[in-house]
Amino acid sequence: MKIIIIGAQAAGASAAAKAKRRDPNATIRIYEKSDIVSFGACGLPYFIGNHFGDENEMISRTPEQFAKDGIEIKTLHEVIAIDPKLKKITIRDIKSNNCFDDDYDKLLIAVGATPIIPPLENHQLENIFTLRNMYDGLAIKNALTNRQNSNIVVIGGGYIGLEITESLVALNKNVKLIQLDERVLVDAFDPELTQIIEETLKQHCDLHLQERVQGFEGDHKVTHVITNKAKYPADIVIIATGVKPNSELYKDLDLETLSNGAIVIDSYGKTNIADIYAAGDCVALYHRVSQSMTYIPLATGANKLGKVVGDNLAGGNNQFPGTLGTSALRVFDIEAGRTGLTEQQAIQAAIPYKTVIVKDKNHSNYVAGQTSVIAKLIYHAETRVLLGGQLAGGSGAALRTNSLATAIWANMKIDELAMMDFLYAPPFSRPWDILNIAGGIAK
Numbered sequence: 001m002k003i004i005i006i007g008a009q010a011a012g013a014s015a016a017a018k019a020k021r022r023d024p025n026a027t028i029r030i031y032e033k034s035d036i037v038s039f040g041a042c043g044l045p046y047f048i049g050n051h052f053g054d055e056n057e058m059i060s061r062t063p064e065q066f067a068k069d070g071i072e073i074k075t076l077h078e079v080i081a082i083d084p085k086l087k088k089i090t091i092r093d094i095k096s097n098n099c100f101d102d103d104y105d106k107l108l109i110a111v112g113a114t115p116i117i118p119p120l121e122n123h124q125l126e127n128i129f130t131l132r133n134m135y136d137g138l139a140i141k142n143a144l145t146n147r148q149n150s151n152i153v154v155i156g157g158g159y160i161g162l163e164i165t166e167s168l169v170a171l172n173k174n175v176k177l178i179q180l181d182e183r184v185l186v187d188a189f190d191p192e193l194t195q196i197i198e199e200t201l202k203q204h205c206d207l208h209l210q211e212r213v214q215g216f217e218g219d220h221k222v223t224h225v226i227t228n229k230a231k232y233p234a235d236i237v238i239i240a241t242g243v244k245p246n247s248e249l250y251k252d253l254d255l256e257t258l259s260n261g262a263i264v265i266d267s268y269g270k271t272n273i274a275d276i277y278a279a280g281d282c283v284a285l286y287h288r289v290s291q292s293m294t295y296i297p298l299a300t301g302a303n304k305l306g307k308v309v310g311d312n313l314a315g316g317n318n319q320f321p322g323t324l325g326t327s328a329l330r331v332f333d334i335e336a337g338r339t340g341l342t343e344q345q346a347i348q349a350a351i352p353y354k355t356v357i358v359k360d361k362n363h364s365n366y367v368a369g370q371t372s373v374i375a376k377l378i379y380h381a382e383t384r385v386l387l388g389g390q391l392a393g394g395s396g397a398a399l400r401t402n403s404l405a406t407a408i409w410a411n412m413k414i415d416e417l418a419m420m421d422f423l424y425a426p427p428f429s430r431p432w433d434i435l436n437i438a439g440g441i442a443k
């Protein structure tokens with residue numbers, strides 16, 4: 001069995017490791033166009049914020065460690081064509097610029113995603129960055145070491161925009177966060193939650209909502225950001241306006257995709273082309289609540305689907321159970337987590353729903369550190385089965401989302417939360433946890 005994998009980060013590396021464990025005799029070769037493998041981009045905002053100094057801490061395994069396990073990784077090799085009929089691929093060796101072919105029994109496309117750069121005038125000026133890979137992180141960190149670079153504009157109020165804002169403020173930079181929509185985290189959280197996050201953001205940075213960046217000014221280096229409302233000085237700009245699948249490689253194949261190029265797969269990770277599988281940020285995942293294929297580019301899905309597909313590449317018969325899009329972030333002193341559908345997503349999915357909102361405290365008042373927490377739960381109007389939930393507040397808010405994810409995964413009804421045996425001890429919760437209360441008062 002000869003397995004070829006394109007891309008050596010979360011999805012590709014997980015798949016390779018699992019495939020080798022299932023079939024130690026399989027030939028497994030990964031082609032990776034960068035010189036870095038098994039990289040955890042999730043650490044980048046904290047690397048930039050000086051939570052740690054060694055960028056190699058974001059790398060799980062080196063090519064040499066993979067080689068010891070019998071997995072060959074060819075870095076600085078870009079796959080430039082796939083021929084599904086002949087079951088071969090064409091590769092360009094980036095160092096020598098030579099091209100050659102390789103064949104496969106099974107192929108995994110794990111080419112990930114790339115930042116979306118809106119059509120902004122002069123976006124190629126120096127000190128304008130996106131944040132995706134280690135070199136982006138190193139370049140931003142290097143630019144930040146110049147103390148004169150004090151005015152930073154972050155474009156985009158999604159997860160990465162907010163996480164990097166927190167890190168930059170901690171470095172004593174003046175941060176302006178510009179968001180096109182009327183609120184931050186618009187795809188992940190409902191307004192009741194984003195309002196709290198925005199209040200916190202406003203205490204630490206200059207938040208501009210409903211403002212459109214049009215371009216940049218500067219000679220070689222950026223000096224100003226131009227929006228539809230004003231012109232702001234900027235020494236560094238970070239564009240964090242979402243990602244799109246790296247579909248260039250496969251766009252001319254007859255692969256079924258979503259409109260953004262995300263590959264549609266079945267529960268085994270197979271595409272509609274024989275012996276070609278896909279995983280990670282280049283695929284659409286099955287959403288367990290909306291029961292539709294959805295683009296949710298997260299490490300959680302990339303690792304899990306990668307593992308399932310790795311097993312199947314080597315002869316297994318494993319199924320990916322789907323996603324709830326469970327995710328969380330910290331924004332200064334607020335934690336926020338979400339899982340399943342938001343109210344907006346329930347509307348889009350045409351699911352009849354009800355909501356319950358509870359404002360409570362994270363734990364007992366006589367233990368230091370008591371803070372407010374808000375929970376919003378969405379449930380089916382007729383069956384009362386949980387559809388989604390979000391929490392925001394102080395310590396303990398984000399991890400409660402995992403309890404909700406478990407309940408949604410198990411198709412539990414909102415009412416079952418009322419008597420759920422959640423833990424109680426004064427430093428962690430109150431005798432009736434916020435999720436107990438939500439279950440108890442849901443109409």
Ligand SMILES: Cc1cc2nc3c(=O)[nH]c(=O)nc-3n(C[C@H](O)[C@H](O)[C@H](O)COP(=O)(O)OP(=O)(O)OC[C@H]3O[C@@H](n4cnc5c(N)ncnc54)[C@H](O)[C@@H]3O)c2cc1C
Pocket residue numbers: 006007008009010011012031032033034040041042043044045077078079080110111112113114131132133160246249279280281282297298299300301302
């Ligand atoms: C700043 C930041 C913070 C994040 N935080 C979180 C978080 O807290 N939680 C979470 O769940 N997720 C988080 N994510 C998302 C997570 O990092 C991604 O979901 C994950 O990295 C996806 O892995 P992947 O293997 O699918 O793709 P990628 O990491 O994009 O890797 C794909 C690889 O394929 C290679 N490649 C592409 N085309 C070719 C080709 N033609 N030939 C050869 N190689 C090719 C690329 O060079 C790349 O190395 C974060 C992402 C970023 C950028």
